[in-house]
Amino acid sequence: PNLTDLQDSHSTLQTEHSRTIGNLRDLQDSHLCLQTEHSSTTKNLIDLKDSHINLQIEHSKVTEILKDPIPWNIRGQIAEELDNWKENEKTFIKTNGAKRVLEYIKENRCVFVTASSGCGKTSLVRNVALQMQNEDYEILPVSNRKEIIKWYNPRKNMLFVVDDFCGTYTLNPTQFENWKNLMEALVDRKQSSCLCLVDYRFIRTGKCNICHSFCLVHVISDL
Structure with missing residues (x-):
């Protein structure tokens, strides 16, 4: 190949490399977003579990009150x-x-x-x-x-x-x-x-x- 072909090939490789780096950055950003979403989901799940436990405790208290023969x-x-x-x-x-x-x-x-x-x-x-x-x-x-x-x-x-x-x-x-x-x-x-x-x-x-x-x-x- 002549010099022009090599230059074109080099330019193509640079373009592909830049695109690959861009895709990698997009993947990294997407990964960070997923991690953030996962952390948020995990926190929400923990909050729901805590809320469920609190509701169970309150339900038990109400049940005991209803069972209590003393007003x-x-x-x-x-x-x-x-x-x-x-x-x-x-x-x-x-x-x-x-x-x-x-x-x-x-x-x-x-x-x-x-x-x-x-x-x-x-x-x-x-x-x-x-x-x-x-x-x-x-x-x-x-x-x-x-x-x-x-x-x-x-x-x-x-x-x-x-x-x-x-x-x-x-x-x-x-x-x-x-x-x-x-x-x-x-x-x-x-x-x-x-x-x-x-x-x-x-x-x-x-x-x-x-x-x-x-x-x-x-x-x-x-x-």
Whole structure:
């Protein structure tokens, strides 16, 4: 070939080389775009997974709320009441009586705490209940037996705290028998316990015939 042919061939090769370099740059740019898209897709997938997990958690919470036999507004009232107990707890002086009741409630499903008026049995029982809360018991102050029937949950450790059991100054025998029957049913359930406050005059006058299945603790003025 002559010089002209060589020059033409060289020029053609340069053109092909430039085109090849251009195609390579296009491929590199395309690769970078794909990497960016892949990263974005991966991030979106992670976000979707996180969102799915959060939705599952929220769904579980809602399901638990719907299964909860205690209405949310009542739970709010109970939480506020327990906060008041904790606030009053700051001035409570630990006593042998509180230690005894704590030991008994761990060993028995149902404990009746009796005392004469003014001995501080309410503060004692609340102190014991708060200590049981630290041991993963759900504390539920109740004022009537229907609340225990409605709120009982076999999947939870529950401690029902009954204040002024069957009244403060009078005792209705029928009401007492209904309470006693319910307490006997609780004795057979390992997950639930019950702390009851009973005025000592009911015991002293024989008006309150506590079943032998229950633990009866009488606290005196020095607790």
